[in-house]
Amino acid sequence: MFVDFFYHLRGYGLKVTITEWLALMRALAIGYSRADLHVFYNLARCLMVKREADFDNYDRAFASFFMGVENHFDISDELLEWLSNPKLPRELTDEERAKLQALDLDELRERFKEVLDEQKERHDGGNRWIGTGGMSPFGHGGEHPTGVRIGGAGGGRSAVQVATDRRFRNLRSDRILDTRQIGLALRRLRKLGKDEGPEELDIDETIDSSARNAGEIDLVFRPPKRNRIKLLLLIDVGGSMDPHTLLCERLFSAAHKANHFKKFEFKFFHNCVYENLYTDISRWKGEPTSRVLKRLDHTWSVCLVGDAWMSPYELTHTGGAIDYYHSNQVTGLDWLRKFRDRCPNSIWLNPEPLRIWNAPTIHLIRQVFPMFELTIDGLTEGIDVLRGIRPNRALAA
Amino acid sequence: MSFHSFTGTDTYLAAPELRDSVNVASALEKPLLVRGEPGTGKTVLAEAIAENLVMDLLTWNIKSTSKAQEGLYVYDTVQRLNDARFGDKDITDISRYIKYGPLGRSFRADQRVVLLIDEIDKADMEFPNDLLHELDRMSFFVHETGRQHTARFRPIVIITSNNEKELPDAFLRRCVFHYIAFPDKAEMEDIIRVHHPDVEAELLQQVLLRFYWLRDLPEIRKKPSTSELIDWIAALRRGGVSTDVIESELPFLGVLMKRENDLEAVMAAHRRGRIN
Structure with missing residues (x-):
């Protein structure tokens, strides 16, 4: 028994x-x-x-x-x-x-x-x-x-x-999270590496070593260690993301407060990424996506947050962008691929539960980025991908 | 075999499940890992056990810079160097310069003690793993003197964690685990009566109603804890606030909520009249 x-x-x-x-x-x-x-x-x-x-x-x-x-x-x-x-x-x-x-x-x-x-x-x-x-x-x-x-x-x-x-x-840890939990998960996001630059004097070791050395000063140096993670957070705002506003705010504030990244940037988009990314939630102030892309290289990680739920043409057609006045020359999917190609170490976080990931656009995006639920477990898995301790796999086309 | 049976004290009310966990950990001589929201009495538990079982309490407060070694002993090389310069002290006896930490002292004690390792999750991720061997064997080796210290009386080890970091599996396997859930209304009443024995029933009911309503507001970032509630009641009573004022105004809210955003959120919710 x-x-x-x-x-x-x-x-x-x-x-x-x-x-x-x-x-x-x-x-x-x-x-x-x-x-x-x-x-x-x-x-x-x-x-x-x-x-x-x-x-x-x-x-x-x-x-x-x-x-x-x-x-x-x-x-x-x-x-x-x-x-x-x-x-x-x-x-x-x-x-x-x-x-x-x-x-x-x-x-x-x-x-x-x-x-x-x-x-x-x-x-x-x-x-x-x-x-x-x-x-x-x-x-x-x-x-x-x-x-x-x-x-x-x-x-x-x-x-x-x-x-x-x-x-x-x-x-249960597979439920939705709060700021603190997100902050903790983000803390896992570090890749310590020996930095270039002058070595630092290790005072404790120096004192210890000098004392052991019967008082003869013995200086001990060590290379500084710093987190090498550079993170770009891209958050979908508006429309179908409204119910998730609180959750995204929490993720955002946790990431913003986490001061252990080497570099951290955030931008907003609506449904999909096109020519412009926005620096404010109301999407007035923007920056050309191509300029953002130019700043990035393979040492950056991009974390996109969105429900990936839209009409297929918003992803696959030129001029398919959801905003009426906006006519995009490059399809949304191509923009996403540009990010993926520039920064292979990237993930997509989806606030919707896995069991309803059945929209065609979700499937398309999962072929570009590995997608995770925005829960403690999902976030942790995603971060492990960014840290390189879990294979980075998008869905096969 | 006789159990040291922890039963709770006059001021510390331990739920039966918690008492069982403490007694099992004590009987199996395994550390008890206690987790729970801030203010659920994790730290006070160790004091209550020590008081209840009439044992000494040793406390090791963990900081982000704490090292496992410090808990056992530190070889004060600087002091020895300093003494050597003036030649007025005997520096040949190294054991004089071995300073034992709380863990080391608890192993060397000549009777059973309670050792509290407070907020273990504050330290580096590897910290708990560094303690595994010592906690398992309850012994340690001082390299400088070549002496092995083994606990004659295995201490009752209480470890608290706020869950800031995940603790390693190997560490968790060796612990007895207890999660202190946030007290429900009935439990909270008992707790408050310990601190405010003569509180008016009507005031208590009003306060509890507000308190749990407040904790359930989704927009609150930092939920008020038991100790803050106790302070709030003290403030209300000292201010002579009547029960209907509590209902209409939520006075002295600053005692409960420490963050401006939370305060505003509560006031906004209160104006919306979501209380019923």
Whole structure:
């Protein structure tokens, strides 16, 4: 049963390792057990799930695993059975095997039996074991002299019911992000490189080295390290992007505040990039795109943000631009390709969820730029492409 | 085996789940990593544990420049050099110049202590990885003296993080993890009564209503936390503000909101009358 639970969790995308799973076995064997599924719920979670973003997945996994069996489930029986016949997850590494040996299952089994015996003798009124009606500080719905029960699970509801509440849904990392989270993601965007220019005096090392050198001054120099990322942010504003204004503002302000880029520029466009890019959101002040392109080279990264949702002719036809007075000589798609050719290390972020990326224009643009969702996960993946640690792949035509 | 059972204290109300997590971490002798919004009592938790279990508390406040080594010990070469110049001190005994950090002191303590490693995410990305070995073995080696220090009493290690940086997987695997969710209304009532035992019920209800309404406004960048709420109530009571004024004017809002944009956003929302 326990091994099944382990695989069940992994099946839900939780990266549970043997080390963590063995910690759970140890905790159960030294007394954190009994038939209380509430305690098991929290115990298994605090030992095996290490990010609140995964709590929701854990809840789903837990509910689906224990649904139906919760009432006649006895952890003690299951654990004793497992300890006498330890079925292990497959594919153990050497390190994990060594850990298992250190755990000493026989000793655990003995200890657990002691625990059970003692428990039989003095439960319901004992104050050491986890029980629903006991005085243990570990329990639920119990009575503990100093414990003030506040909120949380309990109140006669089963652990499975609590899990099905999915209280941690909002913490999932594939949801929309806020400025701070974007800022954090952007912080990943650094490529440290040794800069040219004079070396800097390393004062700490110099003092240390001089002291070790019995007071003879020994100067230590080191080459300065600086972030080499140059980023151009191009944001689609207006029209279908209106619902995403807040999100784009956040991305923009986070990127603007991030002062660790070697160079940072931003421009706005409407639906697609044409001859002019704008420096303000109302798109009054502009700069010819060709001039912007001239400033760029392969050391720059371009990050385009937009829903890529438009009429196909806005991309593929000359004169297809959405603005009535505007007649473009070069198609939108060609402009995009120019950016891609000039700065191969570029991505497109789309605030719309992946499941509705079915517009023909989205497909066309994905053949030019790799496209990512504007969520924590998507942004992180995109940034990994910019950092060059994930392959930069557009869709095949 | 006897557990040190943490139960919470008079002033620190720990939810049952949190108590379980603390006790499991203590029994398994693994560090407890606590995450949660600012103001959910992460740092105070360690103080409460120390008070509850009657142990000494050692605190290591992490800064962006913190190095893992500093937590163990620093060899004060400068002091030794300085002493050598005047020749009035014994500089042959290097151990005199070994200054132990909080982590080192917690391993050397002659009884079990609580060690708080506060805001671990402030430091460099690699910082947690540098601590892995020491936290696993609870021992460290002083190269300068050639001595191995092994903890006789493995400390209860509480590590807090605001999630500024993702922590490395290898580090997370070794920790017990607890996420302190922001208290809901009922929990918040209990917390406030600890700090303001004689608060009028009507005022409390009004204040909580405003507070959660405010936190739910999507345009707020920095949501007010528990400590700010407690300050706000103190201000309202000292100012003798009546409950209907709270409803109509949101007085002393500056105590709750620290950013001008947020203040304006709240006032605008309030004018729109989105409260109900």
